[in-house]
Amino acid sequence: MKAVIAMALLVAGVCVSATSGSLLGGAEEQRAELKAQQAVTGSFLGALSSCDEAAEQPEGEPDAEAAVVEQTRLECRAGAIRGWDAELADSDLSDADLVSSHAAALATAEADVQRMNTAASETLEGLAVLAPGPRFMEWFGKGGIGWLAGLVLVVVGAVLGRQAAYARATAPTKGSSATPNFDDAVVTLLEATVRMQPLVAATKDGDDCAEARAIIEHLETAVLAPVVDDRRRYQARDGVAVFAEYFGPFSAGERNLARAWSSLTDGYPHVAADALVAAKAAFEQAAAAYAKRTV
Amino acid sequence: MATARTYPELSIPAMALGTVIGVTMTAAFTYIALKLGFGLAGSTVAAILGFAVLRGGMRRRSIVENNINQTVASGINTASAGVVFTLPALFLLSVGQPDLAPFPIGPILFAAVAGSVMGIVLIIPLRKQMVEFERLRFPSGVAVATLLRSPGEGMAQAKWLVSGAVVATALTVAVNLGGIAEEVDFGHLAGLPVFIPFAIYISAANFGAGLLSGRGGLPFALGGMLAWWVIAPVAVLAGWLPVPDALPTELATAWQSGAVHGMMLRPLGIGLLIGGALAGVIAALPAIRGALKSLAAAAAAAKETGAAPEELPPWALYGGAAIGFVLLVLASYFAAPELGMLRAFGIAVVGALWLALAGVIVAQATGATDISPLSGLSLIAVTLMFFLSGGNVTAAIVIGVAVCVAINQCADMMSDLKSGHLVGSIPRKQQLAQLMMCWIGPLVAVGVVYMLWNSGAGGTPGFGSASLACIEGAPGCLPAPQAEALASTIQALATGDAPIDKYAAGAAIGAAVSVFPIGGLGVLLGLAMYLPFSITLGYGIGCVTSMGLERGFGKAFIGRKLVPLAAGLIIGEALTQIIWTLVKLGGGS
Structure with missing residues (x-):
């Protein structure tokens, strides 16, 4: 309401x-x-x-x-x-x-x-051209009251909007499939990254690893995208500074997964292996920052 | 994996190819902009040529290497729009004011290169904020990334990409041939008065950008409705734009409709853009501070471990900014030595501050909608410089060149970094590639403008309405419409007629709405007021369509089918338009 x-x-x-x-x-x-x-x-x-x-x-x-x-x-x-x-x-x-x-x-x-x-x-x-000050005052004399009244409505609306966003962000999420849980998502990403590492290590130089690429594609749509779509909720709940501390590494992990996908497509599994290591480190960092915020 | 090959990324072939493509596009697009009045984006062309040369011709399989090629090419080419919008105005004004010649070539080059460097180094610290935290869509950046990823995406997604491109090509050709109107005016058909517009701009790319933006772009469409379905009718019906009684009603109403945009919505929209962007930057300060801290921490950690950092280190950015600023001061001083060093320094300081803010505005606007309010912001830059320099046209335009080039660089760098994020490029390599080659574009664009100006027969102007070719209506006429508009604005500035009240009122509204927890709201509303409604409406239909499809078919459908389709729409229109324009110019028509 x-x-x-x-x-x-x-x-x-x-x-x-x-x-x-x-x-x-x-x-x-x-x-x-x-x-x-x-x-x-x-x-x-x-x-x-x-x-x-x-x-x-x-x-x-x-x-x-x-x-x-x-x-x-x-x-x-x-x-x-x-x-x-x-x-x-x-x-x-x-x-x-x-x-x-x-x-x-x-x-x-x-x-x-x-x-x-x-x-x-x-x-x-x-016609004489008015200097900026008098010109502004002349306009303000005609439209100033309405303009100020409108600004007050906007600011009141914005404050209420922020309160509503915060309330929504801090509401319990258990049982709601629409609101992904950040730490659950990171755990899934870490597990998937670990699962992909031996697959990629076993891939010969110049070869593709379709299975690992399929896992990354699934993670992109099923795990990463919902968290990204829900970022406003995290921002409203934690504030931008704290949000940045865990979402920055999360994004770095996401980019390294994309790098793993690209290098596997191009037949460079050793680059993909490095990218998976970097992605894992980034997701661990994100999980740690997120846990710190909870504490 | 004993003899692991190096994965090509920041390689000599990528840099060389990007430079060749970039230089060619800059020269061609500068000419096209003088001829037709609009610039063309070259990222998609560069990416496709990259496929042909790097992947096809040189058998180099690397998505990220092609990303570097495309980053370099667009980084060079982006200068063409920046230069061609501002610099030719100085040449055109010299026809009536011969004392403006000879043109200060050194300061112009300094300014253009300074703008190019500063645009890049000032926007890089905002990568995390715009690409990672805000997740701005950058529809063209997403389209290029979709193209770059296409070798691994499989046939299903390729089909969606190609389908989009085919539809866009057919539509663009039909519009260019006149088979379909450029705007479908439902308002006219429904008998609505001209001040309540309901026309849709027929553009596959515009619709595609809306599809990619989805719910995030909706405030833009709603802002357009507010501007054109609330403010415009109220202003006309309440008689806020009085016209003399002697004028025929129909003509008077048509004039009022144009004036609502020119005298009310556009300046108010520019104000909203400024206020919204400023408030957005202030609100994001904690995140930006965090991003800068992480840049420094990453650089320190990389030094400790011996690994390469993922982003350019802060010292490189500060160094680049310092070099750019020194060039800007030199440009300001040597453009008008009579102003003195102190005033030149002041002009450079204000110019640098404005280019940083304007760069953020353009990057945000492009990120949210793919549309850049370049002309309005450049106009403000020239206005500011004109007053600061005490009415010195040369100094105003020279610094205007720097600002215009810089804000284009901001938008281009951020769009490329978005593509890079999606394909997994290392940001540092993209940033380094663009920074290393960014000086080339200004030199080429300025050189082409000089060459064309001096190509007039018997020392007559080479472009503009006073050129022989345009007077005679010859096919070689280069009307330079954007520069003509800027020149006439500068002439109007001499009378001091700038809508300061609207800018201030709009800025306050922009700042106030930015308190609302919807990212970039002030910028989106401002952009909607600034643009003609037909563009906003077409884009909004794309947003609503995307939301409907997501509701009906789920997120997976959006990611796997709608994104490549929308990317195809953008790429198809961009390529067709470029080819069409080149063919048209080649035919001399």
Whole structure:
């Protein structure tokens, strides 16, 4: 239950604080409005200009195709106007009628857009840029309360979450197959390592040892992976420093088992034998560190 | 076993092959990034070529040796994205400001190499934290490891890997040919307004990364929903992004939708990334301290027993950091001697601190999702340097190059170490291999950028919108879109228009959510706000699919079938995209 409340607080807190955090300060809002104007008018002007560019008469083309070029230009400009003006977008006028009947209006619109664009640029350039401190305070005046409230929810949720994780980590695990026991896993790994050593020692240089490799593959999925998947529980229970003391050697043992597997695949059993010795030493170290922690 | 053969790992053939592949990819990918505006990752290409040359041609059977080859190649190639995103902006700005030329080649090379070295040595101490304790997924790293392990995995898993690759190839080709839209816009079909997006980016690799991440990647998808289904509609409907009444409603709404991302979500997301990463580092300090202690203890034990340590010893990391820092100070000073040594030192200190933090952010983001917020973090680097240097463009970009290269190196090194963990490589050998060759990539990438800039006819610019080829619309046009964007941002910076309020608000939220006991939550939420929703949604579908399959078929199914399938999806798309791009460029289109 505590974990569910913690998660709910986290989600709510992040939503509130991030949404408030995204608010724009007053000056920034004005800047955004001008940038919007500039971007949209710019895109309209760009669309009209690209119509002209696309319809430029290619050199060496016969004059007879001039009409086609003009038609392309006309359709393109009509599309741009329809995109710009919502009222015209819904009109039943053909492209030709639209462009011809609105030629004067279009010229005025183009001039207006150009003027809006220039005015926006000039205002933007003239806007004073706030220093970091005032800029932060200006934003804080608008979104600060929500942001802080959200942060409080997140921190409360995090504290509850940590308590829930600790409670889960220290709960008795006997009888639960889902939560592997670290020392049982290490004992299994040590026994398997000892069992593999004579198999590997009997393998000739250049040969594979399929049986040992199969044992390692089984250990990887059935013993190592569940312990690794459960690492958060160990961390919550023991703290990161103590966890690191036994999980570091455990990981070293895991890597040496992988080395034994690779070298057996490649036909170097003596390297695999060394790797198994190293893995055994690492697992023993992990077991000792884990036992020390229990004491 | 009297005459035991040496198991090839950090070998001359692996280093040589990795260098050749890395140099070739760096030159090619620098050109491609100037042409198309995006970089390409080369780990999978290097691993496949490693199979062909080392295993096939030279009959050297060693999975870990191929891992070294791939580590070296990607370590060299990773500089191409770092350099090409930042450096060309200096060239482009010199068109309007001729006083920026001649370009300070020495400081640029110093900065790029410094970034390369520092990125590696600063991230190595976090290997235990990110790869062993946090268990970040690094989907591309897992994909490469699956590829490297394929000789021993047997036919069943090979079939899943190949199936994934075939599906990804077909999908990528179909998208590139226009047979399938790059984005399927369900929102448009359902009649939703543009500010409530519901589109899915069609990418097998993105879906595959989600499959590999499973439940761990879910906060990323939920963050996207929060950003685009809560904040964006509220902002538009509440009129927080006012537009002039004279503007047509449809155009105004479309603009608002873009502005919500550009002016609100993106800067807020960058803030969350910073706050989340900082809080994550602070929370992990005990583990990092423990990891550093174990590095020192392992080095001491190795000295006592005569055995080789598993990680690079602390003195090597401190030494590397010191060399990198000295190079950074020199780069900062010689890029703009008029600033004086004291200011140059200050700029280098802030640059080093930022590259360390940004490196952690990128490594975490890449580890959790395979997606890197490189552009936003580089932008902040250039902004910081621009202000610290009192508006000196050259100094800002030169240090920006170092930061950009460094954060790419962080992500690449950690991804390679993840692959190494899965195949059993010795981390020290991977770290040493990448450190030994990391200076090559910056030299090649900077050289290619210089060469292309000077290739313009009659002393005209060789790339960018002012180049002759681009003005004439010739096939040789290199528009350098990323650098053009950075150049225009630098011009905007001159007016002091940076969303500091959003960064600060986001950082506090990122730090607060990181207290919650879910690893990397702040970074994941920040990344979700930073990216377009279509990518987040596609990835999230992968996560949910993986969770459903795990529930239905169990963990063994995930390990033995879904992982190779997802790896195939990532590898297939990466390879197809690279081949497609090269063919397209070769055809001059």
